[in-house]
Amino acid sequence: MTQFILDELRHLILKKVGIRVVCPSDCQVIALAISKKVNKSISETTIKRLFGFATIHHQFSKFTINTLLEYVENDDTHVVTDAAINGSPYTGDKDWDYLIAKARTLSESTIKRVITQSEIPYHLTINRKFAEHDFNYFYSSNYIFTAFIAQAGYGKSILLSHLVQNLFLKPGAKYAQDVVLFLHAERVFNVETESQNLETDLQKLLGLSTEKDIITYFNEQYAKNGKKLVLIFDGFHEILRRNGLKPKIFDSIVKMLCDLEGSPAIKLVLSMRSYAWKRFYQNIRHSHYLKSKWFAGSYFRSIEQSNVPTFTEAEVDILFSKISSFPSKRLNSELKYQLKYPFHISYYYELKSLYPENEYRTNLVFYEMTLQHLSKKIYSSKHSVEKLILCKQLIQLSDYGLKGNRIDKSLLMDEFTVFRDAYMELLLDGLLIEEQHHEHGFPIELVRFIHPHIFEYFLFKETLERHQDQMSPAFFEAIVSGYSNNKLALPLLKWATFFTIKNGDFDPIISILNLKLGRWETNQLMLFMAEQFNYQLQNEPESLNGLKKHNIHQELLRKFAEIDFIDPSYCNLLKIFSEISQDEEVKAIYYSMVFIFDSFSLQASKLQQHIEEFDPATHPLKNWPVHPATFGALLLQLLNGENISEDPAWVQFDLENNGQALLEQMSGAPQYACSIFLLLLNWLNGNLPQVIDLINSIKNFKQSGSISDYYSIYMLHVLALAYANSGNTKKADQLERILNHIHEHPLRPDTSPCAKDLQQLVLAQQYLNKGNYELALLHGHESVERYKKNHCLALQMIAYQVLIRTYLETKDIDKANEYRYTVLCLLDEKKINSNLFSFQAIVSNSIINP
CATH class of the missing domain: 1.25.40 (Serine Threonine Protein Phosphatase 5, Tetratricopeptide repeat)
Known part of the structure; x- marks a missing residue:
């Protein structure tokens, strides 16, 4: 009885009883199920021996094997069971279907492993169309091998599982009559032996006779029926992480590629992380023949050593529709861009599972996703301290970001000696990348953080450490003065805002609001701050106490009088801050400012909605000289074609020189809200002289700095x-x-x-x-x-x-x-x-x- 048949029996039995991962307690259930089905007694101990939970002292009896075969046998497995009963490997071409079935069993086992290890439910994953297009071209070409190459987390295993199912395994698949062998690398490569004959091991795995080598056999079959053997190897990073870069693994692949000699009968597909591929390519770069037989794919980028593109916008929409009920078209553009990187999807899914009611109008959630990624790959990983030291060194050697995100690899030589394993993991996990550039005609190797947001995170941490871990006014001024020219100031300020609100320490918020930033930066930072407050309060409602204690809303209202109130993001800001305010007057001021934005649209339904929110008799703004509800009512009259000249409210506003006296009573946000109400009413009422007088009176207040x-x-x-x-x-x-x-x-x-x-x-x-x-x-x-x-x-x-x-x-x-x-x-x-x-x-x- 070959090891393959035993493996296949185990797989088929588990499939039959519906158990994915077997444990000792399952053995009694399995034994009873078999006995009931075939009316033959199989002991629990026998099942434990079969699955490795008890020691095997002798070969299984013919009765045991026949009983197990009888239990699992059906139309799809009869060729497998026949081979097992005959006790001999497959030796001829009498049953090509048998070989397909054997390979299919192994491939399905690998797919199940992929499903089990998927970081989001597998049914939420998608088929990558580019992979099918590339494979179809490769299959019919003269190339003998290709590779799907990308950094960690790009979903290469899931990509291959969909590819194998759609093109080989499902009913009516395009290549259903070919033999596809989709294997995890640990199933193929033996790192314990001095050398490995990959062809012989594959031959044994398929149960082929050793009379003919595997290449000769499939060449003959291809000549007869035009069918091929497609080998797909995945999961190299796992054996490389455990065993280091073993040259013999790559050597055995190269030897097989050389032995193929351009054979059209066998196609080899590899799945590797960028760093592993870079090392593998060193083995073939001097061979013109091997390079000519390599299909690089349609999206290969030599600098990044990758040919798996990020998700397209359409793919993000499909994924997002599966994960969230929130319409993807309303998703923040920055966040949507980041979700194009496949590994971010799992973190987003986890956050949506924890906080299903949250809607993300900014890229705030991306900062949470980044923390989860860093926690998994650095803080909670092996060699975490060494990895952090290396990241700190990279920031310091870049002159704290002033020299960019690339440093000469030779500057890290001392660290390589001490922290080699940590450095290798950073490369394999897709946090760092090595690039080769030329300077004055000489090649130099550079190291950088792959993703800018990881670089920005560590730059923030190092900048904060330089200021004794204190988010003081000097810390923020240093960020603005030092990083505005290279566009790093806003990301660093966002990280500061994120941690300040997350930790419930609101003192630095005042310093952030006092910063002199450009229009776009101010609006972006305010919107980010608003959503972070909202997000934090949903998860930790007690944070409201900090807002009140530090008079944050008063500071925000002051800031609102200084920012671009016609910008669309302004309305979003006001709505979010009004939602988190517990003070009715403050909430009303926010809402009256939203009224300004909506009044320019002249939509009667929106105006009516705002009017209903304000009750002049009881509302906190009842003492305003231009009450929002009165303004709304007058504006509606104008839209309906009514004359407001005799309206008592309008007569009060339209008194000669009343505009200046009116505004003198107020300051800040309420002042400009009332003035804009008056300006819009006067303009639409055709009273341009009053508009001019009112604005000229406002100009006088500019000198006092209130506007x-x-x-x-x-x-x-x-x-x-x-x-x-x-x-x-x-x-x-x-x-x-x-x-x-x-x-x-x-x-x-x-x-x-x-x-x-x-x-x-x-x-x-x-x-x-x-x-x-x-x-x-x-x-x-x-x-x-x-x-x-x-x-x-x-x-x-x-x-x-x-x-x-x-x-x-x-x-x-x-x-x-x-x-x-x-x-x-x-x-x-x-x-x-x-x-x-x-x-x-x-x-x-x-x-x-x-």
Whole structure:
């Protein structure tokens, strides 16, 4: 009885009884199941001997073997059982199906091992189409071997398991009549022997006669029926990790490749991590023949030594739909990009399992995923201390990131001597990579962290250690001043924010909020902070006490008056912070600022929803001179075509010089919320002089520092637009020059895309006033498209007004009427009275007085 038959019997018995991993207590169950099925007695001890739980002192009897064969025998296994009963290996071509069945049994065993070791449920994994395309080309080509090469965690084993099932094992598979042998490397390679004859070992594994060698046999079969043997070896990293780089493993593969001599009958597929492949390639790089017989794949990248691409966006969507009910299209773009790396999927799945209700609008969860990855690969692994020392050395030798993420490998020679095993594991686990570059014609070997976020994490840790592990104002200033030019400041500040909130130490938050950053960096950091607060409070509600104790919300409201309030992320910020506030007045202020953002869309349903949230009689903002609910009611009246001039609330707001007196009563976020409410109402009510007076009064407050630079820049744009629309060309031209200077020489904080959108609108109106109709149309069309994209209907209507007036000035009445009709349809769809923007009058007056 050959070892193969015994292995196969074990596999078939476990399959029959439905046990994946057998233990001693299962042996009695198996013995009873066999006895019941075949009406023959098999003892528990015999089953224990079969599965290695008891010592075998003699060969199994013919009765025992026949009983076991009778239990497992079916239509798929009759050729296997016949061979076992006859007691002889397969010797001819009388039954090709027998060989397919034997190889299939071994391949299925390997697939089960892959399923068991998968870090997410196997049914959530996907088939990689690129692998099938590459394999199909390789199968029909003259190449004799290929390899799937990638860093750790790219899902090579899962990729191969799907490939084997889809192309070889499932009913009607394309290569179902070929012999596929999908094996884990430990099943094939014997590291204990001095040398190995791979061909002979494979021959024994398949149960072939030793009269003919395996290559001759399959060459003959290929000549007869055109069928092939496909060998697929996976799991090299496990035997290399346990036994080190054993040259004899690679030597046995190279010997077999040389013996194949271009045979079309046998195809070899290897699966290796990048570092192992790099070492294997050293064995063949001087052989022109072997290099010519290697199919590198469609996606091979020599620098990274990889040909397994990251997931495509479509593949991420498919995976995400299996893992989460949260729509992938709403997933943060940075997080979605990171999920293209296969090994991140398992960490994301684990976090979703722990916190299923969390939705991730930023890439915050990626920081949690990174910590899990580092915990697994470094902190909780073998040689953890040595690995950390090496990572620290890499950061220090890079001059703390100022020289980039690559260092000369020779600088680590002393560490290699002491920490060789730790270094090898960092390479095998895909944390570090070696690259060969040329400098002055000489090759040099560089080492770097493969993924930038790992580099940024250790850079943060080292920078913090240089400041005595204290997140002081000096620590944050050092990050901003030292790393803004190489775009590392924001990632480092995010790590600081992440750990500050995670550890419940909110003092550093004040220092972070006081930093002078650019517009984009400020908004990104604030959004990250908001989600981290929200995430932390869901998991540790007691963290609310820290927010209140450190007056975080008051600091946030101060910051909100300084950032870009037209940026779409601003609305997300407000909504998140309002959700985590326990103070009703603070929550109401956040919500009133959301009202500002939504009011520009002129959507009646949204306005009504906001109005219902505010009760002027009992609401915490009841003492505001311009109450949000009153503002909303007046705005709705305007949208419905009603006259608000006699409304008592409007009369109170519209008193002469009341704007300045009104704003003097307030400061910060409430001040600019009320002022914007008034500006929008006055503009839509056609009262441009009041808009101008109100903004000029706001300018006086800039001197006291109560209004932010962003706020002032936006007010300047609105003021320029008001002057341009009112016909005051002298003031409009003066403001246009100021705005051009701002956009050509950005202030700090820098101008935002939203400010540039306003600049487009100002220029469109100015070019119309000056008679430069070509440029007026150019900027007008650009403004319409931008505000359409941003759902800012109020400003979109002003841009349409410019376009229609310009077409009328150029006597293009048809075009003017076309846009008038477009606008009227849009206003009708939104249920907005067309008289609000006077589009009917614009065209009618021009037709009457052409």
